[in-house]
Amino acid sequence: MSNNTPKVKKLNRKALIVAIDIGKSAHYGYFRAPDGTDIKPFVFYNTQKSFDQFWHKARRFAKTHGLKQIVFGFESTGPYAEPLFNYLRGKPAQLVQINPMHTKRIKDLTGNSPHKTDKKDPRVIADVIGLGHALTLVVPEGPSAQLRRLTQARERSIKKRTAALNQLQHLIFIIFPEFVDIMKNMSTKTAFYLIKNYPSPEKLLALGPRALAAAMKNISRGRIGHKRAKALIKAARHCVGVKHGQKAFLLEIEHLVSEIEAQNRFVDKLEKQMRHGLQQVPY
Known part of the structure; x- marks a missing residue:
């Protein structure tokens, strides 16, 4: 109210x-x-x-x-x-x-x-x-009603995205708890990129420290590089995460990543229409 x-x-x-x-x-x-x-x-x-x-x-x-x-x-x-x-x-x-x-x-x-x-x-x-x-x-009527509906849709989408991100972090913690400690925020571009492409310790180790550092440096635009990559590789070698049933975890992680990306696209689409709608609302 x-x-x-x-x-x-x-x-x-x-x-x-x-x-x-x-x-x-x-x-x-x-x-x-x-x-x-x-x-x-x-x-x-x-x-x-x-x-x-x-x-x-x-x-x-x-x-x-x-x-x-x-x-x-x-x-x-x-x-x-x-x-x-x-x-x-x-x-x-x-x-x-x-x-x-x-x-x-x-x-x-x-x-x-x-x-x-x-x-x-x-x-x-x-x-x-x-x-x-x-x-x-x-x-509200006309453009104001449209803007209100867009705003409500955006709020619902963000709520779903937040829930998916929280669930994603829980799963990553189970199979690779050190990753959560090192990367902190799962919603950053770099962390999300790694989860999408290298969600397990084994996949990070297969990538190798140099390629990992290069990828992180590129995604983060130079803010993250060798030091964080070295920490991740070391953590992956001595990971205490759960190994049994890992395929099931990875399948769910893949699904959550897709869901988060879909919500990101939808929020972008809504915000574009909201910007257009604001121009139509009389003040």
């Missing part, structure tokens, strides 16, 4: 609060009028028909009670709310979001269980909105 998102102050006395507890396959809705008149929480689903029924139900309730404004409120949530956001953004209504910590505090104060109970949550969300603890929900 952005700190720059405008906070919703006291609601219009003619506003209907529609609180929604978001779920994966189903949502729970709840209506409350300013005078406290409400209806029991009810379920609706991620379909056009169900969304339409939900919207018309809210409109009828507002009309019956002479309410001119409808405020839809949600907890800050993940992707499960996206289809509903997309549907409601085109409706003559206000969308607001609340911090889940506020609902937890309200539950604590009222003696309601802070554990997940879908049918109770919409009422608590309505309480938080009524107290003015809500932020206007800003749903």
Whole structure:
């Protein structure tokens, strides 16, 4: 939730609060009028028909009670709310979001269980909105929406790459623990090059100290050379890593290297589109 998102102050006395507890396959809705008149929480689903029924139900309730404004409120949530956001953004209504910590505090104060109970949550969300603890929900459109999606995709890709790098380091440690100590960071170009091409002590020894030093010097652009290569060769000769089952380890290492390279290419592609997208966003 952005700190720059405008906070919703006291609601219009003619506003209907529609609180929604978001779920994966189903949502729970709840209506409350300013005078406290409400209806029991009810379920609706991620379909056009169900969304339409939900919207018309809210409109009828507002009309019956002479309410001119409808405020839809949600907890800050993940992707499960996206289809509903997309549907409601085109409706003559206000969308607001609340911090889940506020609902937890309200539950604590009222003696309601802070554990997940879908049918109770919409009422608590309505309480938080009524107290003015809500932020206007800003749903980006056009180039801004595209940039947001690209940014989210980049974050997911980097998370996958980081997980693969951590797994790769664990495997290298098993078969060649000294390599991890000498090279430190597996994500550097030089370390990654060696893991890709010479992932075992035997392959480093077969390459030899001179060829290894030349390769490291070339990849690191002169920053790493004979001293580090000599340390790696010495470590490879006296390696305490696991020998049995090494082929299986090497097969998985090869897979992880390919996965990391794929994520690197994808991040580069995303960042290129992000740079282009930034030029399209009005400031």
